[in-house]
Amino acid sequence: MGTNPELVALMLADARLPTGGHTQSAGLEPAVLAGLGADGNKLGEIEEYARDRSRTVTRVEAGAAVVARYFALSGLELTPVERAWAARTPSQALRAASRRQGRAYLRLAGRVWPGVLEHLPGDGEIARPVVVGVVGAVTGLSAVQTARLIGYEDAQTVVAASLKLLPVDPVDAACWLTALHPEIEELADAVRGLTGPGEIPACGAPLVDVFGQKHAAERMRLFHA
C-alpha cells in the first residue's frame, strides 16, 4: 500500500493522533494520589514507576501486541490472544480502560487502515494492545517495532501525565524518557519472537491493579486510568 511502516509507527506514537490518549496516565494519577512522588519531593520516582511498568504490566501489553500481530498475519482468530491478555490483567477496571482505548483505536483504524476491519469489528471493545498488534500487521510493522511502540507509548504516557500531576520540569521529563530507552529496547527484544498466547509474559504489578481499581471509583480524577 506504499506506506512506510516507520511512518506508521511515528503516527501511532504521536499524542496528536486522535485516540483519546490525553485521558490516560498509565496509572500514574492513582499512584500519585497514593503518595508516589511525595508531593514533588521525590520526582525521581516517576522514572522508577515507568521502569517498573516496563518490567511488569507493559511486558504483558507488548507481548499481547506481538502475538496479535502474528495471529493477524497468519489469518488466525484473535479471541485467544485477547483472552490470554485478560487473564494476565487482573483488574477489571484496567481491562475496561484498555478495551475502551482499543475501541478508540478501532474507530480511527477503521477509516485510516480499513484492513484492520478484516480482523476486528469496527465497534469492538478489544484490548488496546491487541488492536495495536493488528494495526501493526496490516501496516507492515515488524514484531520489534510493534513491541517498541507499546513500550515507548507506556513510558511516554507516564512521563507526559506527570507534567499535569506533579511539579515537573518538562525537560526533566524528557530526560527520564531518554533514560528509559535501554529499558524499552530490552522489553522489545524480550517479546519480539513470541507467537502463541501462552507465551505472553504473565508478570504482574499488584499495586498497579489495586490503584487501578481504586481510581475507577475516584471522583476527583483528571485521567481515566
Place this chain on the structure above:
Amino acid sequence: MHESTRSFRLGVAGPVGTGKSSLIAMVCRELAGELQLGVITNDIYTDEDARLLRSAGVLAPERIRAVETGACPHTAIRDDVTPNLLAVEDLERDFAPLDVVLVESGGDNLTATFSPALVDAQIFVLDVAGGGDVARKGGPGIARADLLVVNKTDLAPYVGVDVVQMVADAEAARGGKPVLALSRSDAESVALLKKWVLEMTAVVRSGRHTPVDPGPMAPHSHVGDDGELITHTHAHPHDQTHAGVEVDTDRVVQAHAHSH
C-alpha cells in the same frame, strides 16, 4: 451505529462560571417531558458537573455521564473528540432512541469551541457578570456559535452592565446569528431557549443543517495590497437554511426560519 439511533448532538461551551451546567439543567427541566435527552459533561475533575446535574433531579442519573479530559478540556472537544464521541454513542445505544444529547464543555476560555465532528450545533454561553465588554471583544464562539446566550441578565443591575448594549454588541459581532438574553428568573427568556432547542432539533432531524465550525480563529485584521484595512474571519461559508431566534435590542424576540 444504526442511523435511526443518531441523536441531535448539541454542544454547550463558554468560559468558567457563565452557567453552562445551569443552562443544561434548564433545558432538561423544560424539555424532558417532550424529548428523550442525554447529557455528557467534560470537567476538570471527572464528574463535578455530572454530579451537579444528577442532583438537580432534572434527568435520570444514568442518562448523565462524565468524560475525563486529562486536564485538556479544549483538546477533548476539538483536537481529539474520540472519548466524547464514544460516550455520546454509548448513551445513544443505551437509551435509544434519544432525541438530543447535550455535550457540556469543560469551562475553558473564549477560544474553546466544539469540533463539528462531535456536535451538530453549539450554544456559546457568556454572562453579564463576566463583563459587558466580552461580547464586543468577540472570538469564534461569540461570533459563530449557532446560538449565543448572554446569561444571568437579572444580575446586570448589580454588576453595572447594560444588557441591551451587550446584546447589541453581540449581534454586531454575529452578523445576524441569534443572541438570547437569558435569566432563569425571566420565564419569557426561558421559553425562547426552549423554542430554539426544539426548532434546532427539528432542523437537524430534517437533515437541513450542516454543522458549522466556529473555528479556533477569532476575526482579525490585516492591511491589504492597496493599503486598505481588511477585517475578516476564516469561518466556513454556509448557505444552509436553519431556524434561529433573533433578538433585538429590547429583547422582544421572534423565532423564524431564515437563510444566509
